[in-house]
Each structure stands twice: as C-alpha cells, then as structure tokens.
C-alpha cells in the first residue's frame with residue numbers, strides 16, 4: 001500500500017502531539033538522553049525491534065548515553081508520512097520505560 005506524503009500543516013499538527021520531536025532537514029527527529037551507555041544500547045535494540053515490526057526504519061544513532069532518530073519515508077520520495085508519525089509515537093511509548101528523556 002503506497003503511503004501518501006503529509007502536508008506541512010498535517011506534519012505540524014501531528015508534531016504538536018509529539019513533544020521533543022521536530023522537523024530537521026526534512027526528517028522527523030528526536031534525541032534522547034539515558035542514564036548510561038548500556039541503557040542507551042538497550043533502547044536502540046528495542047527501537048530496532050519496533051522498526052522491524054513496522055517495517056519502517058529510522059537512521060538510529062547510539063552515542064555514549066544518547067539515542068537519536070531521524071526518519072522520513074524513502075518510498076514516498078523522502079516525504080514525511082503517517083508511517084514516520086507512527087514510528088515516533090511507538091518510540092515515545094517505549095522511551096519512558098528505558099528512563100530516556
């Protein structure tokens with residue numbers, strides 16, 4: 001099923017419900033800070049599981065105690081779509097359990 005690009009207004013509306021997320025260079029992005037490198041690594045594994053489940057993948061970056069995501073939809077020509085929003089919401093849901101903020 002093809003995914004349609006969201007309009008700028010639609011992206012803005014959805015971002016209003018995703019504190020900490022923003023649009024940067026055409027990608028939906030957020031960076032989290034965690035309590036340790038191991039905690040950050042565990043969160044990366046959890047995000048990877050969700051990405052496989054959704055078949056939608058961000059550029060996922062592990063730092064010392066940080067996890068950063070940047071995502072857009074390749075199959076929509078790099079636009080932001082509902083799939084990106086869904087991934088962001090799923091990551092928000094799991095972040096608290098990892099002590100990420």
Ligand SMILES: C[C@H](O)[C@H](O)[C@H]1CNC2=NC(N)=NC(=O)C2=N1
Pocket residue numbers: 055056057058071072073074075076
């Ligand atoms: C074949 C597979 O379903 C596609 O390549 C998926 C995989 N993950 C993806 N991730 C993202 N961000 N955009 C896509 O269009 C995409 N497509």
